[in-house]
Amino acid sequence: MKYYYLNKIAMAVLVALLLFFGARTLINIAYEEHEPEKPGFEVAGDEKAHGGAEKPAGGGGSEIIAALQTADPAQGEKDVALCKVCHSFDKGGPTMIGPNLYGVVGHKIAAHEGVNYTAALKGKEGDWTFENLAPG
Ligand code: HEC
Known part of the structure; x- marks a missing residue:
């Protein structure tokens, strides 16, 4: 009986973790854009020519x-x-x-x-x- 109770607690913790990290991962996938603050190297050329929208300085x-x-x-x-x-x-x-x-x-x-x-x-x-x- 005691183990059954512990199992319930363990399950609740696991479900909470799953919901938290699952939601976070989904949101990261949906919303985050991984652009480095400072590019590792400058890409020569005109970004617009590749269909990228022009971004004024300041983001x-x-x-x-x-x-x-x-x-x-x-x-x-x-x-x-x-x-x-x-x-x-x-x-x-x-x-x-x-x-x-x-x-x-x-x-x-x-x-x-x-x-x-x-x-x-x-x-x-x-x-x-x-x-x-x-x-x-
Ligand atoms: C899974 C939980 C979670 C969700 C969902 C979430 N955020 Fe956040 N948000 C955080 C946490 C945690 C921080 C603090 C991040 C850090 O310390 O780097 C934060 C920080 C922020 C900040 C910066 C606040 C500050 O004081 O500088 C903004 C703005 C923000 N979130 C907007 C949003 C918007 C808009 C959405 C929905 C599109 C959203 N968040 C969804 C957890 C979340």
Whole structure:
């Protein structure tokens, strides 16, 4: 009987780990773009010639600002449903797996109080902007 109980606990821990890492992996696959901060070598030539979108220095820019003007807040609510697994979006909301994101635009990167950020994010300088938050 006692072992049965321990099995239940072990199973609960395994399922929790599976859900956490599984969700994280899926989200990484769906959202992350692995671009090195500094390219290992400079590729000579014109990026545009290869069909790549031109990216102004600073990582993005006018495109996202233009897109914001016709953005649909209701769609945005739907789009962040996944993020809410780990982030709260309301003012003064709790830190969950990730930090509260209320007012994150204009806020210093990796500076939410009480959050133990990874070195990758802590190493980033400056504030979050629409540009550096925009995917792509
Ligand atoms: C599996 C949990 C999880 C999900 C889902 C998730 N995040 Fe996060 N997020 C984190 C963690 C953990 C951090 C802190 C990362 C670090 O320390 O490097 C973070 C950090 C951030 C930050 C930086 C915050 C700061 O204070 O600098 C932003 C912005 C952010 N996430 C946006 C999003 C958005 C938008 C989504 C949905 C598309 C999302 N996150 C989905 C866990 C998650």
